[in-house]
Amino acid sequence: MELRVFAREQHGISRRNISNGALRVLYRLNEAGYEAFLVGGAVRDLLLGGHPKDFDVATNATPEQVRGLFRNCRLIGRRFRLAHVVFGQEIVEVATFRGIGEEGNADRHVVDGRIVRDNVYGSIEEDAIRRDFRVNALYYNIADFSVRDYVGGMEDLDRRVLHLIGDPEQRYREDPVRMLRAVRLAAKLGFTIDETAEQPFATLGELLCEAAPARLFDESLKLFLAGHGLASFRELDRCGLLRFVYPATAHALRRDADGSFRALVEHGLANTDDRVRSGKSVTPAFLFALLLWGGVRDRAERAIAGGAEVLHAWADAGDAVIAEQAQRVAVPRRFSLVMEEIWALQPRFEQRMKKRVMRFLSHPRFRAAYDFLVLRAEADPALAELAQWWADAQSADPETLGDMITQPVAAAPATPGAKPAAKRRRRRRRRKSSGGSDSGGPDSGEPT
Known part of the structure; x- marks a missing residue:
């Protein structure tokens, strides 16, 4: 990992394009002494000139500490513990920096290479290498309005290519749906999937059948x-x-x-x-x-x-x-x-x-x-x-x-x-006999 910091004048992100809810979360976390970063797809899309609908925040504050700062906050998830801060129709998702952890840790459980629980917290550097694609591991720092790049995401944005972070086969085994995410991002952004990221599809694609x-x-x-x-x-x-x-x-x-x-x-x-x-x-x-x-x-x-x-x-x-x-x-x-x-x-x-x-x-x-x-x-x-x-x-x-x-x-x-449907023969109604009653049921009519 080699950290590259892009100062405010070196990137095109403007706070005018960040939602009010996300800014309120970022500023309050920062004022409370925590690190607070806009992260993931929102940063990627803002750098590409887009207008994200969803904004995710990464911080060193734990979910419980986030809840302590916001009355309009609820904690969700068992596999990944997250805080949702609600502003009317907008929900800002706040995640604590994920750590590397080890198998056997009570807060990190892996079955057949697949992560089924992961609530090990760590540093921003660990959080960056835990993310899926390099272009999704860019962090906008509300403290100085810079963008931090730990894994080469800015270069991939320039080249319009998708690289997985880490060994592709291992990352797909951890979560097979990452293969579909690669396809979705490539289609959405008009990017190409790097050969090393696409090659395992042929052998690991059937893991999707188990999702x-x-x-x-x-x-x-x-x-x-x-x-x-x-x-x-x-x-x-x-x-x-x-x-x-x-x-x-x-x-x-x-x-x-x-x-x-x-x-x-x-x-x-x-x-x-x-x-x-x-x-x-x-x-x-x-x-x-x-x-x-x-x-x-x-x-x-x-x-x-x-x-x-x-x-x-x-x-x-x-x-x-x-x-x-x-x-x-x-x-x-x-x-x-x-x-x-x-x-x-x-x-x-x-x-x-x-x-x-x-x-x-x-x-x-x-x-x-x-x-x-x-x-x-x-x-x-x-x-x-x-x-x-x-x-x-x-x-x-x-x-x-x-x-x-x-x-x-x-x-x-x-x-x-x-073949056309067989023509239905209309059933003839019986006439009522004098003093008697019709034994036939009512005409059911055409099916609707």
Whole structure:
């Protein structure tokens, strides 16, 4: 380690770009006699000219000492003890400098190379080498407004490259999710992953299969719903990690001879990135419906080819793919239910009979399913006429819609080779005999 200190005039960080909450924490810690540094992604992004949303602070004060300074503070975490200082909607995370420690220490526990508990405190130098990437180990000192670099992070920022701190294989074994972080940072910053940092992906990528599915869900949101989803997807696929996190997606891409599925995913992720940058809402349900569509489509097509009824085939395919994916990424039920409906409703777009059209237009998931159809049509021109018909149907008055429905239309099945659902025979009602009662039950009507 060779400390380099960049004075105030040697870097571009301005306190105007640091949140009020973070500044209050830094100043109060400093005034109380503790060391206080802005650290991590916030420093990195400020040096690159960005505008961070989250600000993390590192200090030599213990979590309990931090809590003693702030009434609006709560302590969290068992694996890593942290202090959260709350200012309205803003939460400033304060961490005590991490020490090297040793295995067997009561506050540091390692299992199979993986850190499961780490509350050993140390110096700022130890804290720096405990961080993951060099560009994340830069410290902005509130005492003199300088930036401290212990591991060469400023050089990596200039070269736009990501180096891991320490031995890559050991660091990935400590925490396999670091591989996904490398991909996410490279995609977000437009950096390249250093060869020594990427080389272990081929042999250690399957360690991701053992990571907590709930944690991989959170990491997926950072990968795909933070404005750089398309770049993250391409980087995951390029470096071979996609198959460990989204096996159904990777399998569908291998079978994607004409490139239509890749075009669909990339177009959808590009649209999502545009929405994020425009400040519009995005939903994980639509994202995961997009990523897993290839696997669901393939299963449904096989079932239909085997004689299964179309609607049942799609419903069963959705259930199966979500169950398999849950072993890697735990998609909450509130999202997976929406995903299943989006998939299952796709075949209903080809059913353009009056009664079904009117019911479908009022379905609570119609809009989400229609948006998915439009996305499919943008990747597959054969669906363009179908998507346009439903676009016109939504804005048509009842009389015009009636004319549209009675006009002959070209069939556009939801999947190649899909068989139409068997026509249901309408059950005849029995007439009531005099003095008797109808033994038949009420007509159940069309399924919704």
